[in-house]
Amino acid sequence: MEPCWGVSKAGQNACGNISATHTCSGLSKTDYSPEDWTFVARGTCHKIGGLTREQAAAKVKAMKAAEAAKPPAVKQAAPAGKPPSGRRLLQRHPPQSSKLQLLRPNRPTPQG
Known part of the structure; x- marks a missing residue:
């Protein structure tokens, strides 16, 4: 048996990689x-x-050099009315009436 680079499928490597981004098999x-x-x-x-x-x-060194030579990606502005990155915007001040209804349920008013 001999080691062979570039032929393993994801999760089926034998041990750590050349860049040392992981040190275990799989x-x-x-x-x-x-x-x-x-x-x-x-x-x-x-x-x-x-x-x-x-x-x-x-090959890894050439790939990293090519990646470093690329210009940085320009982020597109989010369309008006939509939150950035697909995240929902949180309401900072929710309506108070919903809190009051939870704290003070509707009670019959005294007849007077």
Whole structure:
């Protein structure tokens, strides 16, 4: 058996990844990530499209450099009348009448 990078499915990696974002087996989040590895039969890694540690490290480094070169994403303004990020706006001052009704239920008034 030999280690092979870039061939494991999400959650099926053998151990920690190249970037050290996790250190245990079964913690990979994406399929076929060049950062994660698993054991394969000796001589089959290249045949199934896998990478050596050095190749995987170079690919990860190139991916991170490309990500850093991207311009930052511009956030779109929320349409008028809609809360940002799909969250509901909380009412700071709910109507007092609903509280009063809960505290003082309707009682018959004394006939006088």
